[in-house]
Amino acid sequence: MKFYLISDNIDTLTGMRLAGIEGEVAHTAEETERALKKAMDREDVAVILMTEKLISLVEPLVNSLKLERPSPLISEIPDRHASVDVTASISRYVKDAIGIEL
Numbered sequence: 001m002k003f004y005l006i007s008d009n010i011d012t013l014t015g016m017r018l019a020g021i022e023g024e025v026a027h028t029a030e031e032t033e034r035a036l037k038k039a040m041d042r043e044d045v046a047v048i049l050m051t052e053k054l055i056s057l058v059e060p061l062v063n064s065l066k067l068e069r070p071s072p073l074i075s076e077i078p079d080r081h082a083s084v085d086v087t088a089s090i091s092r093y094v095k096d097a098i099g100i101e102l
Helices: 010-018 029-040 052-057 059-068 086-098
Strands: 002-007 022-025 045-051 073-077
Touching: 002 010, 002 029, 010 022, 029 045, 029 052, 029 059, 045 052, 052 059, 052 073, 059 073
Parallel strands: 002 022, 002 045, 045 073
Antiparallel strands: none
């Protein structure tokens, strides 16, 4: 089983490729949605890593996939600007998913 990266930054993708992680770059919501759906359909992908900027572009889709599909796991990684607190993102997801605010 593999990791797969969907990033908005070529430098992040290059770094991950050096670690043996495949992926692609997306910049718009449409590109991100297409890349995410493609990665979700791959049998060999266990974890999809997405930069926080791209998660924010397609957050309703990401949340629904996390709730409806047991795999692959979608995980948010900070991008080079790290503008969003990942902990806040997880708390927001838990609140949306089960109605409990952390």
